[in-house]
Amino acid sequence: MHTKTIAELGAGLRAGEFSSVELTHHFLQRIERLEENLNSLVTVTPESALMAAEAADQQMKSGHADPLMGIPILQKDIFCTRGVKTSCGSRMLDNFISPYDATVTERLMQAGAVSLGKANMDEFAMGSSNETSYYGPVKNPWDTARVPGGSSGGSAAAVAARLAVAATGTDTGGSIRQPAALCGITGLKPTYGRVSRFGMIAFASSLDQAGPMTHSAEDAALMLQAMAGFDPKDSTSADEPVPDYSASLGDSLQGLRIGLPKEYFGEGLDPAVSASVESAIEVYRQLGAEVMEISLPNTGLAVPTYYVVAPAECSSNLSRFDGVRFGYRCENPHDLEDLYKRSRGEGFGPEVKRRIMIGTYALSAGYYDAYYLKAQKTRHLISDDFRKAFEKVDVIMGPTTPTTAFGLGEKMDDPVTMYLNDIYTIATNLAGLPGISLPVAPVNGLPVGLQIIGNYFAEAKLLNVAHRFQRESEWHRQMPVGFE
């Protein structure tokens, strides 16, 4: 059962071939047997999962046929889940039982999805390897000596290992697409504002966006359908109509204009990854697409811009963790300043501290113009590059990451080297555009991701373009050895 997609399992459930309770048991047993090799989960909730599965079975008997009804999924531990620990991968929230549900959690539950638990992640979503989690690193199921990517590394590893059919993720600079690429799954980061941020613990509020992590574009369409839409509880939620994402999956790609940014195929890209991506683009040529070289001249500014904007927003967002109202509190504080300083010093890990300090510095008196204001202007330049490109092409394609998954511990000593993993994904967050990563031919047995970037609110087009490739290829059906 675990080799099937949401679409296939949903058909089986509705035809009465098996029940959601049976399906949920099957995945819970896989978690029990395989999870210790991966460390991909922070919390497993078997009791509430089985209750939700029973409810889904009842609903299906009375004729409810929502595509997600009875499907076992995982939530990244950044989404508030009522009555369940929501740690965000941090000691700071190790004791936090959320008193409410995130909108994403609520909508998926309403659609009948069965949550098996909460997925491990980089602390406060800050990381590209899932090694900054308070709960320890997640391992890549394709090679457990390697990282799964981050920050949604637990979600990616668990879906790749078939511990759940699908998972939620969040993407601030590549945190859905990069781990999806390194673990060989499909990950979609929607347009900024497409999915509600309410109840999603904030990292960088002008960049954060939630999305699905699945085996196929077809499944991503089903998950996004439930997740997307206007939410009055999120002041930056987009009040735009939500199309039927499944309806256009099979549309022809005849005449589709694909732009390849020359800056995404230059120095730093592993030649084997490049070859794999190019062979996928060849498939698109055969499907009738027109491929042309384009330029995004300000690509080099993306990582530096991000490392001002994101830390600045994080230093402000994370100021709420003060040891007073909820979360970690230090022992025996002797005055108010000591309470703040030690609660934060002991509650946050090193990467979160680095980013809070960079942000604090960039926003401090005398430095604001040189750093934050400057970065907001270069952000505009980056955004303009895409605007101009989309006058000529329908979608942009390139590699999701410069290399395949690297070894655990390999880049932890050097934050700047780690940051450069997101060189191809960060610009889309700065511009607020949607992007999807899907598996193409692996290199030395390790997954490679093709990234497709679309115009604002063009998720249906991205899913269509990704689905047509997956109709021609089997890479998204590959299973890591030991997790069959």
Place this chain on the structure above:
Amino acid sequence: MSLDHSDVEKIAHLARMALDESQIDAYAKDLSNILGLVEALEVADTDHVEPMAHPLHMAQRLRQDQVTETDHREENQSIAPSVETGLYLVPQVIE
């Protein structure tokens, strides 16, 4: 831009974050490297560029001033570090 030991102490104080004395030099090195990465922005010509605060050009939405929240006192009490008879306890920190 290179940061030294005392710069890091000052920034950590601004962020109200205690650092292990033994780790301050390592933070100084890491933060200096990150600022080195960020220096690439200096060469960009932004003389006639508007700052971009937000990816979508949207206006702040307003809503009717009506009570929509229900009472969550029990749930909120249950996650506080320390409570007593319905009150939130914090350490005595005012001398």
